[in-house]
Amino acid sequence: MKHAINKSLLEKIIKQRNGYLVLASGLVILTLAMLLIIAQLINKQSTIIVPPTINKSFWVTKNSASSEYLAEMSSFFTELRLNVTPHSIAKQHEMLLRYVAPQYYGKLKTRLISEAERIKKSNISTVFYPVDIQVNQNNLKVTIIGDLKSFIGQTTLPNHRKAYLITYNFHHGHLYVTNFKEVKHVKNFL
Numbered sequence: 177m178k179h180a181i182n183k184s185l186l187e188k189i190i191k192q193r194n195g196y197l198v199l200a201s202g203l204v205i206l207t208l209a210m211l212l213i214i215a216q217l218i219n220k221q222s223t224i225i226v227p228p229t230i231n232k233s234f235w236v237t238k239n240s241a242s243s244e245y246l247a248e249m250s251s252f253f254t255e256l257r258l259n260v261t262p263h264s265i266a267k268q269h270e271m272l273l274r275y276v277a278p279q280y281y282g283k284l285k286t287r288l289i290s291e292a293e294r295i296k297k298s299n300i301s302t303v304f305y306p307v308d309i310q311v312n313q314n315n316l317k318v319t320i321i322g323d324l325k326s327f328i329g330q331t332t333l334p335n336h337r338k339a340y341l342i343t344y345n346f347h348h349g350h351l352y353v354t355n356f357k358e359v360k361h362v363k364n365f366l
Contacts, residue, residue, distance in 0.1 A: 258304035277352035
């Protein structure tokens, strides 16, 4: 009788062990499947970066960005550089320089300092009204064409149609300005 009870208990313990082995094996397989999915998602991750104003939806990945994102950020950078007063220019240029690629920082900062000194000395205020944005997503170049309105003190100067080319580089999901310059107005520069 003792032998029959021991055999019954042994069978019960073996069934429990087998049940736990099946459960553990299932969890190992599930964990491996999740690791494979995570490994695939790491390479396809998108970083959402929001400019101050959003007019269209956009996307950013580790190696590229949508043309909408380039247009939105270019509009933001253009506002920082061209919508200025003698009192706001230093702060706005400081904000713009946060987005400049390190290897181009010194060159652009020198240009911006010279521009700020001229604006402060002459008491100039400017406002830029964009009329067209042309994006070359593959070359990371954006041209913004618009009307630049200037004021010297209380005097309004005539509007001028201007075009600005902003070039970028992309590094680990971050967009950096490499150049921001006025260019001759041509229908299609990119």
